[in-house]
Amino acid sequence: MVRVYALGVLYKGVNSATVLKAAYDLQSFSFFQRSSVQEFMVFVSKTIVERTQQSTRQSVKEGEYMLQVYVRADNLAGILISDHEYPNRVAHTLITKILDEFTAKVPASSWATGNESTVDFPVLPQYLAKYQNPREADALTKIQNDLDETKIILHDTIKAVLERGEKLDDLVAKSDSLTMHSKAFYKTARKTNSCCNF
Amino acid sequence: MEEDKFALVERIIKDIHLVLSKIAELRAFDIVPVDTNIRNKSPVLHLENCLGLESWCIKHVYMYSYSEIMDKYCTKGRRKTFNVSLNSERLIKLLNVTLLLNPELSLFWNKRRMLVLECLLDKIYELHFTRLILSRKPKCNDAFAYRRWLLDIMFKDDSLQNNNIQDIINEELNICTLASDKNPNNYHSWNHRIWFLNKLKTLEKQFNVHYHYIKEYNFSEQWVAKNVSDYSCFHYRQFCIKNIYLLNDDLWIKFTKSVNLDLRKTFVRILAANFPKDSTIQVSEDDLLTYSENNLVNLLLFHSVKKCYCILDNVLVCRKLETLFHELEVNNELIRFYKHHETLWYHRRFIIHEIVRIIYDHFCLTKSNGSLIRNTCKKCTYDDERQKQAKMVRYDSNCIYSCVLFNVLLTHERKFVEEMRMNFDNYADRHEKYLKFVEGFNNSSKCL
Numbered sequence: 001m002v003r004v005y006a007l008g009v010l011y012k013g014v015n016s017a018t019v020l021k022a023a024y025d026l027q028s029f030s031f032f033q034r035s036s037v038q039e040f041m042v043f044v045s046k047t048i049v050e051r052t053q054q055s056t057r058q059s060v061k062e063g064e065y066m067l068q069v070y071v072r073a074d075n076l077a078g079i080l081i082s083d084h085e086y087p088n089r090v091a092h093t094l095i096t097k098i099l100d101e102f103t104a105k106v107p108a109s110s111w112a113t114g115n116e117s118t119v120d121f122p123v124l125p126q127y128l129a130k131y132q133n134p135r136e137a138d139a140l141t142k143i144q145n146d147l148d149e150t151k152i153i154l155h156d157t158i159k160a161v162l163e164r165g166e167k168l169d170d171l172v173a174k175s176d177s178l179t180m181h182s183k184a185f186y187k188t189a190r191k192t193n194s195c196c197n198f
Numbered sequence: 199m200e201e202d203k204f205a206l207v208e209r210i211i212k213d214i215h216l217v218l219s220k221i222a223e224l225r226a227f228d229i230v231p232v233d234t235n236i237r238n239k240s241p242v243l244h245l246e247n248c249l250g251l252e253s254w255c256i257k258h259v260y261m262y263s264y265s266e267i268m269d270k271y272c273t274k275g276r277r278k279t280f281n282v283s284l285n286s287e288r289l290i291k292l293l294n295v296t297l298l299l300n301p302e303l304s305l306f307w308n309k310r311r312m313l314v315l316e317c318l319l320d321k322i323y324e325l326h327f328t329r330l331i332l333s334r335k336p337k338c339n340d341a342f343a344y345r346r347w348l349l350d351i352m353f354k355d356d357s358l359q360n361n362n363i364q365d366i367i368n369e370e371l372n373i374c375t376l377a378s379d380k381n382p383n384n385y386h387s388w389n390h391r392i393w394f395l396n397k398l399k400t401l402e403k404q405f406n407v408h409y410h411y412i413k414e415y416n417f418s419e420q421w422v423a424k425n426v427s428d429y430s431c432f433h434y435r436q437f438c439i440k441n442i443y444l445l446n447d448d449l450w451i452k453f454t455k456s457v458n459l460d461l462r463k464t465f466v467r468i469l470a471a472n473f474p475k476d477s478t479i480q481v482s483e484d485d486l487l488t489y490s491e492n493n494l495v496n497l498l499l500f501h502s503v504k505k506c507y508c509i510l511d512n513v514l515v516c517r518k519l520e521t522l523f524h525e526l527e528v529n530n531e532l533i534r535f536y537k538h539h540e541t542l543w544y545h546r547r548f549i550i551h552e553i554v555r556i557i558y559d560h561f562c563l564t565k566s567n568g569s570l571i572r573n574t575c576k577k578c579t580y581d582d583e584r585q586k587q588a589k590m591v592r593y594d595s596n597c598i599y600s601c602v603l604f605n606v607l608l609t610h611e612r613k614f615v616e617e618m619r620m621n622f623d624n625y626a627d628r629h630e631k632y633l634k635f636v637e638g639f640n641n642s643s644k645c646l
Contacts, residue, residue, distance in 0.1 A: 001379070001382050001424060001425050001428070002424045002425070002426065002536075003424075028379065028380065030226055030228040030248075030333075030334070031225075031226055031228065031245070031246060031248040031250075032228045032230045032243070032245075032248065032250045033228065033230075085425075085426055085427060085536065085539075087535070087536065087537075133424070134535075135423075135535060181230075181231075181232065184231040184232055184233050184253075185231045187231070187233075188231040188253065
């Protein structure tokens, strides 16, 4: 299944990253899981952005999901969560395009202090719907070949992105942004994913 | 303490039963992970047509209801004397709860079958119930099998109205779509879909299943484009393609209109681009478009070498080729766009195999144990004067390797493999080997 679950624009501050705008497509998750899944997407996006160097692109594989992140030199970051069939090249072009548009629309001075309610950038849900079909975006990839300047670093698991000694389990346990409910959800997901599914 | 627990479990079973009474509206069931009962509230959640159960109570509820069914309703010795109707309501309640939590229990599904046969359970209710199960476990084969059993009974019932059938069809296809969407590589849902369409074929007297073939063909084309590594859906696609062969003239016209593409044009374009250069064929693309089906097939396959006088259906052959070459074109694009997907290459093998089979059929040949043998004509069972099933000499098989269609296909595949090799797609080499060793594409070089 070629599918995009989330698109987000973040700002990488000195200590932590903040979400400036994001859109989610959680239709494929069960009703009771949606809120937890969304919290997790925010949590993981922030964690990854915080651990990505400036002007680098990364593609991180975790389970059945693929996380594409690009942090620009000016600390503006874009993130796209999809499954692994979504072509990396298309995903990164899309992120670049969104960040360019964001820069044109929202003044750079408000990035550091902004949050989801103050930033006015309503086009994300539209893009999320449109680029569910990556071939729509392909026309755009053909024009924009400057992507090759920055190489995409590929990681097979989220562990590879974390700093030495860090563990995802600990980060989840420590986090204040996740509710009790989501933490329980994370634990169960861990358990069910550890045994094979036929 | 134990008593308290039992009372609690009873209460939960009752709550679930209450929610299930509105089963027609329920869309999904799920277990919500909650570690402990901190809020001291009922763990049964009912929100926006979804039923949820908090995870802390699962173990107790499941053990309690499972053991009660096993003790009271499944003991061998008492089965004969046991009066189902007396306790059926209690049994249904327990079965509902147990199967929601663990639907992989064939014994319990059989219990439900018994209840249905004794008219203690409503068939429509059961269809709703299995839908709920599939919302949580979209790969549950027991649930699909049970649906098949129910539908079998319902279709046998003569009182079934035509518009009811339409509802059932929509619902069934919808459920299969949802299940396939929830879980990739869902063999069970696609298999169920194939079963269902084949089942509809047997009911043909009441409505025309061929409309659904067209609809499903178009649906599967969109679906495979979004699920490029799911062979289960490609298998379904192959089923749809084969169904298209069965359409009659009117429906074929309808079909070509529905695909929004000129199939003949695609076909002719591939042909014109790959005609053997040394041969005498000097037809332009525009000329080919004016050819009748009969002329086109004769150009591609020469005249048949049949010894009997049955009339060959060249129109059908032409339609099959149009469909398959369209599929080949779609496959080209998918492979170019989504690189390194084995499934796409396997689907390509199917397409090539089908085309080669058309050539074989045309010359009345079949492949058996790697060597070609002559077939008897399918229509009149005309027996060849030569010994039946005698091995072919190379000279006889030359008609295949020298026909235009074969060479067009060969050139097209060579070009494509070469192109993909430039893109570092390792499957291209494997595809070339497949063509060479399985479909016999190397023999041709000797005749050219």
